[in-house]
Amino acid sequence: MAIGKTSTNVPVLRWGFLGAGNIATDFANDLIKAPQYHKHQHALVAVATQNSRERAAAFAERYKNENSSPKAYGSYEELLQDNNVDIVYISNHHPQHYGTVKLALHAGKGVLCEKPLTINYPESLELVKLAREKKVFFAEGFWIRFFPIVKKAQQLLHEERVCGKNLRLFIDFCQDSKFRELPKDSRMLNVSLGAGVLLDMGVYPLTWSQVLLFDDPINQKNDPTVSSNALTFTDHNGDVGDYSTAVTLVFPKSQAIAVLCTSMDRDPVTQDFLRIDGDSGAQLIISGKCFRPQILTLKRPDGKSETMDFSFDATGFFYEQDAVFEYIMNDLNEASEIPHAETLRMMRLTDQIRHQLKISYPADIQFTTN
Ligand SMILES: NC(=O)C1=CN([C@@H]2O[C@H](COP(=O)(O)OP(=O)(O)OC[C@H]3O[C@@H](n4cnc5c(N)ncnc54)[C@H](OP(=O)(O)O)[C@@H]3O)[C@@H](O)[C@H]2O)C=CC1
Numbered sequence: 001m002a003i004g005k006t007s008t009n010v011p012v013l014r015w016g017f018l019g020a021g022n023i024a025t026d027f028a029n030d031l032i033k034a035p036q037y038h039k040h041q042h043a044l045v046a047v048a049t050q051n052s053r054e055r056a057a058a059f060a061e062r063y064k065n066e067n068s069s070p071k072a073y074g075s076y077e078e079l080l081q082d083n084n085v086d087i088v089y090i091s092n093h094h095p096q097h098y099g100t101v102k103l104a105l106h107a108g109k110g111v112l113c114e115k116p117l118t119i120n121y122p123e124s125l126e127l128v129k130l131a132r133e134k135k136v137f138f139a140e141g142f143w144i145r146f147f148p149i150v151k152k153a154q155q156l157l158h159e160e161r162v163c164g165k166n167l168r169l170f171i172d173f174c175q176d177s178k179f180r181e182l183p184k185d186s187r188m189l190n191v192s193l194g195a196g197v198l199l200d201m202g203v204y205p206l207t208w209s210q211v212l213l214f215d216d217p218i219n220q221k222n223d224p225t226v227s228s229n230a231l232t233f234t235d236h237n238g239d240v241g242d243y244s245t246a247v248t249l250v251f252p253k254s255q256a257i258a259v260l261c262t263s264m265d266r267d268p269v270t271q272d273f274l275r276i277d278g279d280s281g282a283q284l285i286i287s288g289k290c291f292r293p294q295i296l297t298l299k300r301p302d303g304k305s306e307t308m309d310f311s312f313d314a315t316g317f318f319y320e321q322d323a324v325f326e327y328i329m330n331d332l333n334e335a336s337e338i339p340h341a342e343t344l345r346m347m348r349l350t351d352q353i354r355h356q357l358k359i360s361y362p363a364d365i366q367f368t369t370n
């Protein structure tokens with residue numbers, strides 16, 4: 001895969017955006033307006049929306065400066081013909097990810113796609129096969145996997161075994177999306193646009209359970225047994241989505257257990273969203289937001305505690321953005337923080353949970369009837 005060069009011959013990764021919505025704004029702000037956090041050079045060279053060049057131009061205008069002048073396109077197809085684009089960042093709605101990623105891969109572009117990669121496992125499997133056939137960089141943008149705080153928590157738990165064995169993980173991720181008050185075509189309320197707490201927010205607690213318990217060496221990569229239940233809503237089309245979902249995971253090999261609750265109808269009463277303990281009597285607590293962890297506190301059995309501050313004031317995409325730069329610079333097509341197999345395993349897990357919840361999406365029908 002190609003990578004650009006600045007006028008002083010410094011490598012620069014040239015991004016094209018497919019989607020100009022809310023998270024695209026946060027991603028662009030970190031990419032272009034937080035250079036103090038970057039190790040590498042990045043440029044936003046093109047922005048496309050599905051149907052409006054004007055909307056793309058208005059988005060691009062916000063990121064014009066002496067080094068960056070993004071081109072605006074009124075369709076994804078036009079942007080994908082732009083040879084100045086090294087990699088595309090896809091940030092439309094979950095049900096659109098499958099078709100949009102497919103379009104970009106067929107155009108020979110590297111792809112970083114927002115989470116969840118797709119609505120279900122069959123869609124993700126098809127995209128992984130296509131990306132490997134095209135021999136381009138491809139990853140699900142599960143950005144917290146690139147945070148140093150995750151790597152530190154894994155080192156404390158898996159190498160230093162500060163909590164011992166028989167780990168118990170508790171996560172409460174809640175955020176009041178006020179979904180019932182939103183317009184009926186909001187992505188948080190319209191099931192056809194992917195509404196539902198599991199795939200939008202629940203994938204974060206599930207990711208924490210994977211990096212802290214599934215990846216624990218004593219688990220030896222054994223899948224957990226899963227049980228789940230949910231409170232649901234019905235949208236204006238009569239489709240059912242989940243708004244508060246509880247999942248328990250048991251890891252028989254390591255005798256570990258995870259209790260995860262994700263709700264999109266209330267805000268948290270504490271910043272401590274994650275607690276883990278084991279048979280050592282110590283506790284690890286992570287504070288901040290489940291999707292933006294900032295502080296790690298280790299409480300030792302003797303009552304002493306140690307706090308590690310990983311806070312930053314940008315959104316936090318810069319870790320992921322610099323990692324993608326390094327993979328493409330080194331001609332690597334997968335991110336070790338979230339290899340294709342890990343995305344596929346997570347999609348199988350969310351499919352398994354949705355089957356238990358009896359929650360389905362239009363995309364599921366496409367694959368079950370084929
Ligand atoms: N990593 C993170 O922290 C976060 C990730 N996300 C993920 O990003 C994705 C987008 O979320 P968010 O930015 O909040 O979404 P937005 O509601 O801002 O919409 C994003 C894009 O989706 C397309 N879109 C919007 N409404 C419609 C519609 N009614 N019909 C068809 N397409 C539409 C548009 O694409 P276009 O501009 O091309 O026309 C729009 O720009 C989701 O998959 C979500 O999971 C969301 C929030 C945080």
Ligand SMILES: O=C1OC[C@@H](O)[C@H](O)[C@H]1O
Binds near residue numbers: 201
């Ligand atoms: O990925 C996300 O993280 C933060 C939440 O507010 C958002 O709904 C979700 O898509």
